Amino acid sequence: MSLHPRARIHLDNIVANWRAIGALTPDSETGAVVKANAYGHGAVPVGKALFEAGCRTFFVAYAEEGAELRASVGPEAVILVFNGAAGNDRTIVRETRLTPVINSLPALRDWLSYDDTTSYAVHLDTGMNRLGIRAENVPEMIDMSRTHPPAHIMSHLVDSDVADHPLNTRQLYSFRDLAEPLTTARKSLANTGGCFIGQMYGFDVTRPGIGLYGGGPTPPAGTAIRPGMTLEAPILTVQTVQPGETVGYGAEWTFQTVRTLATVALGYGDGFLRSASNHGVASLGGTPCPIVGRVSMDLTTIDVTAAGGLAKPGAFAQFIGPEILLEDQAKRAGSVGYELVTGLGHRVTRIYE
Template sequence: MRQGLAADYAASMSFSPRARVHLQNIVANWRTIAALIPESEAGAVVKANAYGHGVAPVASALYEAGCRTFFVAYVEEGAELRTAIGEDASILAFNGAEPSDADLARANNITPVLNALPAIKDWLALMDVPDYAVHIDTGMNRLGVRMEDVAELKALTDGQPPVHILSHLVDSDDRSRAINAKQLERFRQAASNFPQALKSFANTGGCLMGQDYGFDVARPGIGLYGGGPPLPEGVFLKPGMTLEAPILTVQTVQPGETVGYGATYTFDTPRTLATVALGYGDGFPRSASNKGMASLGGITCPIVGRVSMDLITIDVTQARDLAKPGAFAQFIGAEVLLEEQARRAGTVGYELVTGLGHRVRRIYD
């Protein structure tokens, strides 16, 4: 699509869903989380297009606020990110890199996080070895050098040590789990072999557990965007976005009638319904059928019937005075918290926000 046509198309999308991304809320959340680990540097995880919020605007706002360490999944994501932030910022790529990625990593000053001894050997075989980090597996059994291989890792990297050592918590969503403390002890043990490397352990949940988990650089992710595990008393995070969809039609149905594909919801009293322009084609999950919710003016409006590709029907009986074609219903935001909507849909906040597609207009404030 030519640039002019693309702009015209975007300007005409008055009946499409929109996500108002609150950059100042994201910055405020970063500062709130940083205050929980005051002896550590607070980085920011901006992989997956900043969890669906838009990597360039989000990273730029965080950089202007003072953030200097960013985390992505892929080297290619890091190259995109580099165009939005200053050269003095560090970028780490969780999923590592092949030797063929070395030039891209050098050109954009990206530090790949290497996750296995063979990958580390291949990286160290390069001429003029670029900086790299190492992930230690302390219990996830997903990525990382295993604890029993740390001695071999230390010997292998003696001449060119990693600049960062990382690990990842298994269940920081539940701060009562004994595995958190067990992983902390394992990480301390493994990281002690690399005294010059910066240490990073805490995701959002780790930051909520306090300074013991902070080490040198913390890496909050979902918490920046207003989601994540239950918060400690006195800690508050703001929504990173408000997802809204316009009402297209309003109608009244009678007892015995059904709504949507498959006739999965039957009404037992007269109800007022609104059909809105949002669906699984926009990334809103079909699993929210008959379970999710919207809000009109703070009034809860349940999703009734199936979520279809482009449309959702909500029961606006309690908010009929507000339900007009062109009015926007909220699906994520201050009135419909991200994790509450995710719970209703049988998923997590991560999936809700990262799954939002290109038809959802991002509007930055």
Template sequence: MSFSPRARVHLQNIVANWRTIDALVPESKAGAVVKANAYGHGVARVARALHEAGCRTFFVAYVEEGAELRNAIRADATILAFNGADPCDADLVRAHRVTPVLNALPAIRDWLALSDAPDYAVHIDTGMNRLGVRMEDVSGLAGLTACRPPVHVMSHLVDSDDRSRAINVEQLARFKDAASHFPHARKSFANTGGCFMGRDYGFDIVRPGIGLYGGGPPLPDGIELKPGMTLEAPILTVQSVQPGETVGYGATHTFDTARTLATVALGYGDGFLRAAGNKGFASLGGIVCPIVGRVSMDLITIDVTQAADLAKPGAFAQFIGAEVLLEEQARRAGTVGYELVTGLGHRVRRIYD
């Protein structure tokens, strides 16, 4: 038996989620965002499974991630790097056929000054005020790139988690205006939330990220996404406590009745958030087992009183999966699903099925 936590990565579920999103807007094609090691799921295995299913456009953050991805799939796929590239990265870009997404006029000028400049994409800032060429500079961008236009133009929604926000419609109008200057470039606007906002937001490519892995904003009626992973940790010990006793560092939880506790091998050293102490939960056979006390570096204690028959050393408690939905666990820890899965460390064994 292993006494370390494990993440069972469900490649079939990730592929099924990609197909579900791909079918939402038939005029568009779903790409896949696989930055941050495919949101902690393992980029090589995830990307190969998606490519075999028909995905041909992948998004990462850094050129170096793009090179790693190219080595994993070595196929007829387009790889775009959101954070752009410096001219000194040109050889890496050429060697691994990564398309940098350039985010400012100076960076675009420097790129076009290269002899035999590789293909590039452009990000238009339609309201995020984070990355991208500002709207007032789009006409200048069109003039600057007239002799060597971008192959891909994109922008990013500010709040697609709330599909009722007026800013989504405002951004859409801005992006349509900006994209009209680049008639031959492929267009991309919708992240996971945007994929659920209808055909107007689809353009050529949609960019599901967290949705591929079973997280993200509330889903529209009739749409179901499956968990991309099941995070489990083995029970090391089971013990009984009496009223008045406490548990864990700082004695932050005091019991008012007799309880049965289990200590499991998972902690913030594995990337499970310390903020989940006294708030998050695990599941044993579908029975909710609250986290009691602090999350420590290597250990978490859960209250298994209601699941005492299942709580035995060597049994695995679930912390993310079909019984513990990613976004619910994240909400209790005061964060979002992105942080829970991307933060999982190397001590968590990835097992692929």
């Protein structure tokens, strides 16, 4: 028995999620965002599984991520790099045939100044005010790129988690108008939430990310999103505590009745959120077992009184999975699913199924 926490990665579920999300925008190609090590799930095995299922457009954040993915999926896929390419990244992009996303006029000017400039994308800012060329600068961007136009145009929705947010419609129309003159470029606007809102957001290519891994906003009726991973941790000890006793650093939890506790090998050193202290939950055989006391670096204590004989050393408690959904756990910790899965570190053993 291993005493390490483990994440069982459900590749079939990730592929099923990709297909389910793609079915919502049938006139668009369904891409896949696999940045941050496929949101903690493993970019190489996830990328391979999605490529074998038919995915041909991938999105990463950095050129190094793209190079690693290229080596695993081969030459056929289109791999876009959200953060662009400058300096040494240009060599990586050129040698591995990546498509950098240009996020500003200076970056575009720099990219076009090289004789060996290859295919590139442009990000248009339609309201996020984070990355991208602003609307008033788009005419200059079009003029600069007449001899070497972008292959891909994209923008990013501000609040697609809220389907009826007025910004969604505003950004849709803005993106449509700004991108219209760029007739040869493929267009992309929809992230996971955008795919859930409606087909009009699909354009040429969609960019589902967190939804592939079982998180994100609630999908439309009839669309099933499955857990991308089951995060489990082994029980190290089981003990009974008496009324008046406390547990963990700071003695933040005092017991009012006799309780049975289990301490498991999972903590913030593994990437599990410390903010889940006194708020998160685990599951043993479908029985909820609340986290009591602080989540420490290597250990978390759960109240297993209701689990009875299921609570024993060597048993694995579930923290994310079919019994504890990703976004539910994240909400308990005051966070979002993105942070919970991308933060899981190397001490968590990945097992691919």
